[in-house]
Amino acid sequence: MDSQSPPKGSLEELFRHHLLESEAAAVPPRPLVWDQIDNSLLLAENEKYRRRLLVHRWGMAASLLLAALAGGGWWHSQQPASPNLASATGNMARVEMTTAARPTQPAAGLVGNTSRAAQVATATKQLVGTLPTSDGAAANYAATGNTYEQAPLAATTLGHSAAPTLATYAYRATMASQRGAGAAGALAANTFSPSTSQPIDFTATSSFTEFSGTAATLGQPMTTPAAMASTSETSSSMSALAMSRQGEALLDGKLAQLALGPKAGLPATLTPVETKLPPATKLRQWRFEAAYAATAFNPNVDFAASSSLYPLVNTTSLPSYAGGRQSAAAEYRANQRGGLGQRLSLRATRWLGGHWSLSTGLEAAQQHATSATSMGFDGVHLDAASSFNSNPTNPNLSNSAPRSLQASTYRYRSAGVPIELRYDTPTKTGVSFYGRVGAIVSALLNVRTEVASNPETARSYSPFAGSTPYRRLTTLLRGGAGVRYRPANKGWGVSVGPTAEAGVQSLNSDTDKSFLQQSRPYSFGLEAGFEFNTGVVPVQ
């Protein structure tokens, strides 16, 4: 290029030359820009800490719930089994589990005595009469090769009491006879022990003691299941065979006595005792509940980075002035406060088995929240510029003076369908614990917004009827735990306990944030319920 002639070029080269060359010496932006960036970064940092705190709170709540459930389960396991529960919910599962835990081959020689054990079971079954479930258990005991040595242990382990009549026989036979003669009595008593509901603890204890003595006499001390198992595994087949024959002889004598039964005439040492068995019951399959919850609700709405409508205004979006919208959203969020949430639920609960139930129903909820804004409102536009005192896009708003904060209130009404899995002890009377988790599909039916200083802006609308910044349908997760009280012989109960709820998604519908980064509504509170059609009913 000639130094005498000035540089020339095309249109593109001209602009590129000037615009790019001048970048290095460009005028920096006003200090206000950094202040706003700094403020936004601070808000973002606070939001990060707030979310972290929320995670910690959720973790703590989940831990408390878990601890409550574990504590309730442990407490329940420490309680003696309810007679009704034993008869209605089929505690035979526990019987079978205990039986299955026993060594199935206590001694090789005893396996062949299945028929003898079955005879014992049959004979005693005739004595007891109509107790099919327990009889089946006794028969199973014999048929599966669990010989008579195990029966007292199993019955004692189960913690159930003996049939009064047989128990009395066994007790008196035990007391009347000497060591060795008590084995059959103990067998008779303990074999049928799960079949009854009246606790006669001394029978089991004395029988077990007697049986232990007998077993010791037979050369196979068995004081504990573990000892029995280890002894069974190590005993030789010959000694087991000899022992079984001695046991057979012993049983034959006692079976002769037992076979007489109450009808055929009792031995001189036994006298009949009148007993009355309680009627069999079963658990109601369906129960119903009306519940009310009062919670602290936080909508946790974040309109930042969102193009949604500002909730205060019906058909007016924020100005295109991005800083104004961001600041309006940040101000809205910073001043956002939770309010009272109330929920009324009607639930039907179906018993699934054991401690588990599934419930569903209908519920209506109403929540309040508040916020505050310094944005002016001229009836058409939300004056975001008043916070900055400048607005290049709308000169009419540019000279607005900064305004003071104006409180705004929000009320949300919704209806939903919950589905919850519940853990409790439906047959238990008195105080018990419950825990439940579930999900709710909720429809936002009505929203009411109001600016305290400007009643004209108050409006109530249905999100389904027009545009709304909120989600019309939301899904929430809910958990709760608490205590439940059901009086004896009554079909109703009450429950109370903490409950927590969180949205799966944000309350505002149009968010630019990813699923994991969304701000979700949540609430904590207490829920009280009244149950009816609960408990057990007699079996016809």
Next chain:
Amino acid sequence: MSSAAWPATFGQDPPARPTGLTASRPVAHAAPTEEELIDGCLQGRQLAQKQLYDKYAARMMAVCLRYAQTTFEAEDVLQEGFLTVFRTLGSFRRECPLEFWIRRVMINAALRQHRRNAPLVAVSDGDYPETLASEEFTFSNYAYGELLAVVQELAPRYRLVFNLYAIEGYTHKEIGELLNISEGTSKSQYSRARVVLQTKLARLSPPARPLS
């Protein structure tokens, strides 16, 4: 965007740029390196964020001014761009100069701003000829401020296409993808922007203006 089109001056500090906002804030004794600035920002240190802002704010403001219609709008874009920079700095892979990456962030912020405002802005082509013959311009006859004003007066879509193609070096295909328009539309809009600019430059009277 092809890297060959990127000016070699990017990534270099201006020799005598006014420190501006740093005067009222405590600054480290030795100027931190780019790596230190990035690490400091990733750790959330306010001082590092401020230093990074001071280092690139003026240059990015010049970029934003080209894409915006007014200074206020440019500051809005700058603010949103820097917020994006600080929030997404962790995704910067340090394979290119930081300034290159920040510039792209700013351009994206300008595009977002354009999308938000597009429905609100009425576009009028004005009274310009369909085509004009290529002309050679003497650089010294025009000042930076004049050229910037001419660019800012363009309709938003023309301004975007012209900046992206003529200044940043994007291809029409890339511009089409960025603006969600066809490659042909990008070409025609660029051609139209070129005519408008050429006409406006011709209306300026070179003898009456002081040489820059």
